[in-house]
Amino acid sequence: GGGRWRRSRRRRREAAAREGHALPGHASPPPCWDGDREEGKSCSQGRASRRVRIPTALLAADLWASRRLGVCAAEGSPCAAARPLLRLVEVSGHGLPWLLGTAYGLWRSGSAAAREVLLNLLFALLLDLVLVAVVKGLVRRPRPAHNKMDMFATISVDKYSFPSGHATRAALVCRFVLHHLVLAAPLRVLVVLWALVVSLSRVMLGRHNVTDVLFGLLLGYALYSVVQYCWLSPLSAPALFALWSH
Ligand SMILES: CC(C)=CCC/C(C)=C/CC/C(C)=C/CC/C(C)=C/COP(=O)(O)O
Numbered sequence: 001g002g003g004r005w006r007r008s009r010r011r012r013r014e015a016a017a018r019e020g021h022a023l024p025g026h027a028s029p030p031p032c033w034d035g036d037r038e039e040g041k042s043c044s045q046g047r048a049s050r051r052v053r054i055p056t057a058l059l060a061a062d063l064w065a066s067r068r069l070g071v072c073a074a075e076g077s078p079c080a081a082a083r084p085l086l087r088l089v090e091v092s093g094h095g096l097p098w099l100l101g102t103a104y105g106l107w108r109s110g111s112a113a114a115r116e117v118l119l120n121l122l123f124a125l126l127l128d129l130v131l132v133a134v135v136k137g138l139v140r141r142p143r144p145a146h147n148k149m150d151m152f153a154t155i156s157v158d159k160y161s162f163p164s165g166h167a168t169r170a171a172l173v174c175r176f177v178l179h180h181l182v183l184a185a186p187l188r189v190l191v192v193l194w195a196l197v198v199s200l201s202r203v204m205l206g207r208h209n210v211t212d213v214l215f216g217l218l219l220g221y222a223l224y225s226v227v228q229y230c231w232l233s234p235l236s237a238p239a240l241f242a243l244w245s246h
Pocket residue numbers: 094095096099100103151152153154155158161163164165166167202207
């Protein structure tokens with residue numbers, strides 16, 4: 001009856017989140033996600049172990065901001081003209097060029113010092129790939145509804161959105177390069193700018209929500225500390241380095 005419609009907007013939003021459907025004015029996806037949603041089940045039908053619950057207001061703000069910032073998400077978007085440029089930025093943060101480039105550098109490296117740094121960069125990139133795949137597979141947050149799935153060279157878990165693999169890599173590579181390469185100040189600024197542009201472009205292209213990118217940046221930043229802690233050297237991993245002495 002009439003009493004039902006007097007529920008506050010907040011309570012209706014919470015109910016929508018619980019029931020797993022979109023709010024009026026919030027096209028899709030709804031402010032909750034779980035693995036079973038892809039198979040057509042509502043949030044309440046998903047197995048509890050698979051379900052991810054996020055405060056409704058944070059999720060609603062995330063979806064709203066991500067949609068507003070997704071200005072290059074498709075051909076008809078407000079800044080569609082910048083889409084080709086942002087797709088180049090996307091390639092610059094993609095895993096494949098970084099892995100292949102590092103592996104090639106390692107193969108061609110002439111000095112022991114360069115070899116050590118490149119081997120650790122390769123280890124860091126592979127660790128990042130595995131960690132992101134595991135988190136994406138566990139969380140299983142769908143990509144934003146406005147994303148056009150035209151990304152190049154993806155792996156199966158890349159249909160998921162949380163966290164952004166580009167953002168983790170950008171933060172990780174940025175910290176790594178700043179720490180291990182002797183660069184002039186303008187180049188150091190450029191490296192930081194590159195990481196920020198790669199991260200922002202994920203939302204502008206509609207690939208990710210804002211929280212995917214923020215968490216990705218944090219994860220990449222933290223992962224660098226792990227790599228530093230596990231640093232591979234001729235002392236800690238003699239078998240690996242022996243490969244080059246033959
Ligand atoms: C060259 C070497 C040593 C190994 C190659 C190993 C390998 C299987 C690499 C796969 C690289 C790849 C396809 C990564 C996917 C990158 C990607 C599209 C991430 C998604 O980023 P997101 O920001 O949209 O989450």
